[in-house]
Amino acid sequence: MSVLDDGFGGYLVLALICALAHESWRWLGLVLGQGIDADGAVFRWVRAVSSALVAGLCMRLVLFPSGALIAIALEVRLLALAVGLAAFFFVRQTLAVGIGAGAVALLLLDFATKLLMR
């Protein structure tokens, strides 16, 4: 590992990231939530930025995957993603339905394309 050693130093780095970069937002929310309205323009912008960032991460995980997902054809991945999102919206935004439908679609589409390829 480039940055992390297995000893105390690696954990210290991770602990600092957890506490300073991540947990501090929850603590700030705890302070602000005691009465102040945190729905100002800055927060709305920040929310939009972080939503777009995670959305970008999602597309990267689907389009440029690492590991076992590489073996699945790009078209299959995209189509399965579309199926999952469609199912999520059709069934009253139910998380389990969206994820389940997407996962099953990935398996079936992969099976179907490999069958056709032969």
Next chain:
Amino acid sequence: MHIGRPTAVMFLPASPRYDDRAPREAQGEAGKRVQRTPSDKVVPPPWAHGASSQQAFVRGLVVSGTVPGIVLFFTSFGYGTLARELGFGFGHTIFLTVFLYALPAQVILVDQIARGATVYAAGFAVMLTAVRLLPMTVNIVPLLQAEGRSRLWQVLAVHFVAITSWVEGLSRLPPLPAPLRLPHYCGIGIGMVAATMAGTTAGFVVAGALPPLLAAMLLFMTPLYFLCSMLMTSSRPTDRLAILLGCLLGPPLYLLAPDFDLMLTGLIAGSIAFAIGERKR
């Protein structure tokens, strides 16, 4: 199991009162999207009558055995396999599960470090994803007020602000008597942390030994989970536009600048969405 409500109801978004949307939007959108049963928000579940804090806590723990907890288990499973494939040790992997307790941040951190990013760059990317937790925390804190209890309990409780337990908290806490809410939410949170730890461990252990197709499916569930849960918790037009633009701009930006793609995507797509959303307000 006497959770008290049918499964379909558990996925209802938060009640408008505790929602972060403007009231006008909340009524307009939620009204057409979800049928609410008014009694659902007022009537406490049967177990709450005369329940002690300990009982409320245990009832919270049990929530991790329901559908959202199971979904969380499988997506953490994907994170466990990913972390191992990227060369992380088990100690570091599970450390992040417990102390970050937010899958987007966990995935970004292991991804950035594995790609050789500096600690500062990785920390900055994590920080950007964690900003989303701020408005979520602000939303749930009014429900976690408990007289005569140390503020430390609240500090513990806000650690459990992550999509799954937050959604559960917002739908399950309002009907409860006020003194039971904090212990119930701590129970939900600790149960959900246990579910992600179990999923991470299982994923880490079987990574490499899993049939390739099954491994691919589990890895595929993570982005789908993130997208669906973001869409579920942010029904504002601006946030949804930001998600859409992030999906569209992310891939080309990754090809152009693979080291800074996430930050660029966030800043560019988020700012465009914000500008358009503000003009419509």
